[in-house]
Amino acid sequence: MNNITASKKIHSIEDARNLAKKRMPRLMFDFLDGASGDEKLCEINSTALDQIRLxxxxxxxxxxxxxxxxxxxxxxxxxxxxxxxxMCNLTWTGADKMLAKESVVNNIPPCVSMASSTSLEDMYELSEGRSWMQLYNFQENFVMELLQRAEQTGYKVAILTVDVPIQFRRAKDNKNGFTVPFKIGPKQMFDFATHPLWSLATLLGGIPKPMNYETSKNGNKFVRSESRGATDWETLKRVRGAWKGKLIIKGVMSPEDALKIKAEGADAIQVSNHGGRQLDSATAAIEALPLIRNALGKEFPLLFDSGIRGGSDIIRALALGADYVMLGRPLMYGIGADGEKGLRKILDIIKDELSTALGLVGLTDINEVTSEIIAKKFIQNMKY
Ligand SMILES: Cc1cc2nc3c(=O)[nH]c(=O)nc-3n(C[C@H](O)[C@H](O)[C@H](O)COP(=O)(O)O)c2cc1C
Structure with a gap:
C-alpha cells in the first residue's frame, strides 16, 4: 500500500480502521482496538447508539x-x-502532537493521559492552553505531583478516571505479549518486520515513552498492570482537596455513584464504560446516560464517551442528556491509517456528519438539541 495516499481512501471510520489494521503491527493495533473479556461491549456501545433513531x-x-x-x-x-x-505514539510517532495541533485548529479540548507519550507541559504548550489533564490513582504521591505540575503549567481542568481500580483481562494483549515496559521477543520481532512502515517510522521517531513518568521529580515508574484497587471515596476527597481547578470524574455508569460524586464536589461527570475496555458485562454507556441525567437534574455538567462513531452519534448523546461528547478510538484509527492527514480526514467526516444531521433534524444550533429529536418509538423498543 502506498501510504502517501492512504487518507484519500478514508471515507468512513471503518475505512480508517481497516487501513490502520494493515499498517500497524498486530501487537499495537490490538492494544488500541481491543476491549476486555469477550470484547462484545465495544460493539454493543455502538449498536445501542445505532438503535436510537432520530x-x-x-x-x-x-x-x-x-x-x-x-x-x-x-x-x-x-x-x-x-x-x-x-501511549498514543504507539499508533504513529508524534500522535499526541497531532491531537494537540487539531485541538487548536478546531478549538476543542484534548485530554492528556497520565500515560501520554508527551509530557503534560509540552502538550499544554502545543495545544495553546486547551489541554485537560487526566489521572488514574496510580501511586498517590505521583497523582499529587502531577496535579501540582498541571497547576503550575496553567491547567484549569483535571479528570480523575475511576473505572480502572483493577484492570480487566484483555485476551489479545495477553496473546500478543503486550506489556509495559515492553518485552520484545521473536514473535514481536516478526510482527514489526512484517509492518515496515510503522517500524521504520517508530525507529526514526524514537520508541515512545510515558513522558509524565520520565519527567517525574520523584522517579515514579509506569507499570501498566499495577493495581489501583485501593482507590475509594477518601481518594476522591483528597484529590478534590488538592485541585483548585475544575474536576471531572470519568468512568461513571451508576446514578447512585453519580449523585455521591456530585455531593463530593466534582464539577462534572464523564459517563463512560471506558469504550468496553473494563467490565465486559457492563451495560452500553448510552443506556446509562439518561438515567444519570435524570438522577442529577438538568444543570449538572455531563460528558459522554464510549461508542461514538460519527456525527449522528454525537447528536444522539446530546439528545440523551450529555452536554459535551468525547471521541476515542476513531481518532486513533485516523492516525494509524495516515498520521496527521488521517486524523484530519476523520475529523472532517465527523464534523460534516454532525452539521448535516443537525440540519436534517430541523435545527440550526447544536445548543437546541434535546430528547425531542428522538423518534420515541425506537427509544422505547431499544434492545441489542
Ligand atoms: C488506546 C486507548 C487508550 C486509552 N487510555 C486511556 C487513559 O489513559 N485514560 C483514560 O481515562 N481512558 C483511556 N482510554 C479510554 C478513552 O478515554 C475512552 O473512554 C474510550 O476510548 C471511549 O470509547 P471509544 O473508543 O469506543 O469511543 C483509552 C482508550 C483507548 C482506545
Whole structure:
C-alpha cells in the first residue's frame, strides 16, 4: 500500500480502521482496538447508539448552522473533544502532537493521559492552553505531583478516571505479549518486520515513552498492570482537596455513584464504560446516560464517551442528556491509517456528519438539541 495516499481512501471510520489494521503491527493495533473479556461491549456501545433513531424535520430553513458549544464555562468551536488515551505514539510517532495541533485548529479540548507519550507541559504548550489533564490513582504521591505540575503549567481542568481500580483481562494483549515496559521477543520481532512502515517510522521517531513518568521529580515508574484497587471515596476527597481547578470524574455508569460524586464536589461527570475496555458485562454507556441525567437534574455538567462513531452519534448523546461528547478510538484509527492527514480526514467526516444531521433534524444550533429529536418509538423498543 502506498501510504502517501492512504487518507484519500478514508471515507468512513471503518475505512480508517481497516487501513490502520494493515499498517500497524498486530501487537499495537490490538492494544488500541481491543476491549476486555469477550470484547462484545465495544460493539454493543455502538449498536445501542445505532438503535436510537432520530426524527427528520422539514421546511425549517437550516441553511446556517452553529456547532459552537460551551462546557464548564469554556467556549469551544465543536461539541466534542478528545478523550484521554495513553501511549498514543504507539499508533504513529508524534500522535499526541497531532491531537494537540487539531485541538487548536478546531478549538476543542484534548485530554492528556497520565500515560501520554508527551509530557503534560509540552502538550499544554502545543495545544495553546486547551489541554485537560487526566489521572488514574496510580501511586498517590505521583497523582499529587502531577496535579501540582498541571497547576503550575496553567491547567484549569483535571479528570480523575475511576473505572480502572483493577484492570480487566484483555485476551489479545495477553496473546500478543503486550506489556509495559515492553518485552520484545521473536514473535514481536516478526510482527514489526512484517509492518515496515510503522517500524521504520517508530525507529526514526524514537520508541515512545510515558513522558509524565520520565519527567517525574520523584522517579515514579509506569507499570501498566499495577493495581489501583485501593482507590475509594477518601481518594476522591483528597484529590478534590488538592485541585483548585475544575474536576471531572470519568468512568461513571451508576446514578447512585453519580449523585455521591456530585455531593463530593466534582464539577462534572464523564459517563463512560471506558469504550468496553473494563467490565465486559457492563451495560452500553448510552443506556446509562439518561438515567444519570435524570438522577442529577438538568444543570449538572455531563460528558459522554464510549461508542461514538460519527456525527449522528454525537447528536444522539446530546439528545440523551450529555452536554459535551468525547471521541476515542476513531481518532486513533485516523492516525494509524495516515498520521496527521488521517486524523484530519476523520475529523472532517465527523464534523460534516454532525452539521448535516443537525440540519436534517430541523435545527440550526447544536445548543437546541434535546430528547425531542428522538423518534420515541425506537427509544422505547431499544434492545441489542
Ligand atoms: C488506546 C486507548 C487508550 C486509552 N487510555 C486511556 C487513559 O489513559 N485514560 C483514560 O481515562 N481512558 C483511556 N482510554 C479510554 C478513552 O478515554 C475512552 O473512554 C474510550 O476510548 C471511549 O470509547 P471509544 O473508543 O469506543 O469511543 C483509552 C482508550 C483507548 C482506545
Amino acid at each position: 426524527e427528520p424535520k422539514v421546511l425549517r430553513n437550516v441553511e446556517n448552522r452553529n456547532l459552537k458549544k460551551k462546557f464548564l464555562d469554556i467556549e469551544f468551536d465543536q461539541p466534542f473533544g478528545f478523550s484521554p488515551m495513553g
